[in-house]
Each structure stands twice: as structure tokens, then as C-alpha cells.
Amino acid sequence: MSDHWVEDLVEQSVRLLDSRYPADDLQVRCWIGALYRVQAQHDCSFTHLRVMDILLRRGFAVRFPPVEHPDCREVPLIDVLQAIEAAGEASGDRTLIADWRELEPDLCDLYGLGV
Structure with a gap:
């Protein structure tokens, strides 16, 4: 605490x-x-x-904008979502995966992730 x-x-x-x-x-x-x-x-x-x-x-x-931070590099959202999925699978917690999948249709439209 x-x-x-x-x-x-x-x-x-x-x-x-x-x-x-x-x-x-x-x-x-x-x-x-x-x-x-x-x-x-x-x-x-x-x-x-x-x-x-x-x-x-x-x-x-x-x-300052995050992209100006020396340790920051832009990564595709799909890479982040795959990392979350792998971590969720490994820990046995699928709640976050399910929540992201619920947003998937919107994300596909916003970020051009494909269908």
C-alpha cells in the first residue's frame, strides 16, 4: 500500500x-x-x-511531443495489440484481449488495420 x-x-x-x-x-x-x-x-x-x-x-x-523523446519511436498499433494478446495469453488473463477485440471494428476503420 x-x-x-x-x-x-x-x-x-x-x-x-x-x-x-x-x-x-x-x-x-x-x-x-x-x-x-x-x-x-x-x-x-x-x-x-x-x-x-x-x-x-x-x-x-x-x-514536448512524445515523438521528440530520444527513447520514443512510433510503432504500429497492431504490434502493440499483438504484444497485449501474447501477454494476456501467457498470464491467462483474456479480459484485455476481449476488450480490445470489442474495439476491433472501430480500430480497423481508424487505423486501417484491415478486416
């Missing part, structure tokens, strides 16, 4: 620092990094999205 109190503590601290220090104070970005390093040492979920607007404004996070 996640340490929700740590997650909440970090979130509230980020909000407080953002509200009390000037927008051009670059030290706040460093303080945010220190807070997330503390959070990383606990059983916490990824909580950056709670305060993403602050993280972007303070320069802690940067927005």
Missing part, C-alpha cells in the same frame, strides 16, 4: 512553495526535486500529475 501521507505532504509542500516564492525564483525547482527524492524513498505512487501545472511553470517538468 502506498504511503499516501508522504504523497500528500509532498504535494502540499510543492503547492505552498509555489504560492509563496516569486515565479522567477529558480531555487524552487531545486526544492521540488529534493521533495520528490524524499518521496521516491517511500512506497509512493507517481504523483507529479497532481501538480503538473506547477512543475511545468517552475521548469521542473518540460512538455
Whole structure:
């Protein structure tokens, strides 16, 4: 189970620092990094999205299209669906496979997957 109190503590601290220090104070970005390093040492979920607007404004996070990420390459949707099917078969969980198959007619039209 996640340490929700740590997650909440970090979130509230980020909000407080953002509200009390000037927008051009670059030290706040460093303080945010220190807070997330503390959070990383606990059983916490990824909580950056709670305060993403602050993280972007303070320069802690940067927005760019995924295709510009050095580790990103575009893959055909059919490859992803085949990987999900193989993983689902291997784990004995066919629920996701069935859900994707239910979307199949729409996907064929949208992505030209054929019939």
C-alpha cells in the first residue's frame, strides 16, 4: 500500500512553495526535486500529475511531443495489440484481449488495420 501521507505532504509542500516564492525564483525547482527524492524513498505512487501545472511553470517538468523523446519511436498499433494478446495469453488473463477485440471494428476503420 502506498504511503499516501508522504504523497500528500509532498504535494502540499510543492503547492505552498509555489504560492509563496516569486515565479522567477529558480531555487524552487531545486526544492521540488529534493521533495520528490524524499518521496521516491517511500512506497509512493507517481504523483507529479497532481501538480503538473506547477512543475511545468517552475521548469521542473518540460512538455514536448512524445515523438521528440530520444527513447520514443512510433510503432504500429497492431504490434502493440499483438504484444497485449501474447501477454494476456501467457498470464491467462483474456479480459484485455476481449476488450480490445470489442474495439476491433472501430480500430480497423481508424487505423486501417484491415478486416
